[in-house]
Amino acid sequence: MAQGKTILILGGGIGGIVAASQLRRALSREHRVVLVEQAATHLFQPSLLWLMLGLRAPQQISRPYTALARRGIELLRGRVEHIDPARRVVTVDGKELTADYLVIALGAELAPDAVPGLAQAGHNLYSLAGAEAIRDARLTLTHGRIALLVSAMPFKCPAAPYEAAMLLEWDYRRRGLRDRVQIDLYSPEPGPMSVAGPEASAQVRAMVEQKGIGYHPQEKVASVDPGARRIHFESGVSADFDLLVYVPPHRAPESVRAAGLCGDSGWVKVDRATLATPFPGVYAIGDVTPSASRCPRPAYWRTGKPRWSRTTSPPKSPAPAR
Numbered sequence: 183m184a185q186g187k188t189i190l191i192l193g194g195g196i197g198g199i200v201a202a203s204q205l206r207r208a209l210s211r212e213h214r215v216v217l218v219e220q221a222a223t224h225l226f227q228p229s230l231l232w233l234m235l236g237l238r239a240p241q242q243i244s245r246p247y248t249a250l251a252r253r254g255i256e257l258l259r260g261r262v263e264h265i266d267p268a269r270r271v272v273t274v275d276g277k278e279l280t281a282d283y284l285v286i287a288l289g290a291e292l293a294p295d296a297v298p299g300l301a302q303a304g305h306n307l308y309s310l311a312g313a314e315a316i317r318d319a320r321l322t323l324t325h326g327r328i329a330l331l332v333s334a335m336p337f338k339c340p341a342a343p344y345e346a347a348m349l350l351e352w353d354y355r356r357r358g359l360r361d362r363v364q365i366d367l368y369s370p371e372p373g374p375m376s377v378a379g380p381e382a383s384a385q386v387r388a389m390v391e392q393k394g395i396g397y398h399p400q401e402k403v404a405s406v407d408p409g410a411r412r413i414h415f416e417s418g419v420s421a422d423f424d425l426l427v428y429v430p431p432h433r434a435p436e437s438v439r440a441a442g443l444c445g446d447s448g449w450v451k452v453d454r455a456t457l458a459t460p461f462p463g464v465y466a467i468g469d470v471t472p473s474a475s476r477c478p479r480p481a482y483w484r485t486g487k488p489r490w491s492r493t494t495s496p497p498k499s500p501a502p503a504r
């Protein structure tokens with residue numbers, strides 16, 4: 183008789199939840215599907231842009247993981263400290279767990295501290311605390327300069343900073359303050375969302391500029407001076423701001439880097455067809471392996487019809503809407 187296997191999924195973000203849900207559906211109950219996650223609730227990150235304008239409250243974009251347990255997925259709350267991919271052994275809060283199959287879905291680690299002065303000077307658009315701070319700061323800032331800054335490449339959701347700039351522009355317009363506020367977007371990219379191709383990139387740039395938002399591509403931040411409220415770029419250019427909204431540098435999580443799972447790119451290298459890493463029985467999905475990401479963007483861009491959007495409510499449980 184076949185023996186039950188243990189599948190350990192590290193990280194309960196979108197990638198980990200989808201992997202756990204699909205595997206639970208596909209496998210008989212003799213096999214264990216265990217999801218390891220450090221947080222108590224899942225945060226639907228795309229809705230941070232709505233939260234930033236006060237259009238969503240934190241509890242509307244978060245769901246407890248308990249719903250997954252009702253479906254037969256075992257939940258283990260804890261921090262992944264160490265991964266031994268050759269033995270498929272993971273240390274969670276000091277305890278070792280052995281897996282027959284390992285799925286790494288720990289996402290991208292945000293590293294604002296990698297840019298001197300950045301964390302002290304501005305608000306992180308990609309975190310709940312940062313989005314809440316932007317929500318409050320925009321009400322206080324009734325005139326002046328808002329700088330949106332993409333710190334480094336690659337970063338998740340190439341559209342998000344452009345959406346954020348246009349949403350802030352709309353917010354100031356609806357409050358009758360637009361002519362008192364200058365909005366600029368700085369990015370090391372050659373153009374917006376180059377992954378979408380030159381035509382879409384040009385269209386997004388035109389949309390941004392038509393709204394009177396200053397767009398400054400190919401500007402890579404070197405440091406930020408929180409006291410002077412000034413951004414210094416590697417090009418020698420500097421820019422002053424009253425409110426700084428930033429996308430921080432991203433990197434693979436520390437435990438993943440230490441495990442020797444990252445290739446030259448700094449991210450987990452997988453077979454694009456199977457998501458298998460070079461270690462037998464070890465797979466990776468999501469932001470931890472950006473080059474293999476299979477997000478719905480290409481179809482969305484072709485058809486113009488999003489399969490999901492942040493205007494719709496997030497699913498009632500952390501599982502994807504079906």
Ligand SMILES: Cc1cc2nc3c(=O)[nH]c(=O)nc-3n(C[C@H](O)[C@H](O)[C@H](O)COP(=O)(O)OP(=O)(O)OC[C@H]3O[C@@H](n4cnc5c(N)ncnc54)[C@H](O)[C@@H]3O)c2cc1C
Binds near residue numbers: 192231338468478
């Ligand atoms: C503002 C914003 C807007 C976005 N908009 C879109 C969009 O419109 N469309 C789109 O496709 N994508 C969008 N994204 C990107 C999307 O949210 C990510 O690509 C997606 O969340 C990646 O899923 P993931 O599972 O790989 O990582 P994550 O969702 O980041 O999940 C990683 C999980 O691992 C956990 N974890 C990390 N380290 C540990 C550890 N050591 N121990 C235990 N647990 C750990 C974390 O707590 C987290 O729950 C957006 C992102 C942001 C920030």
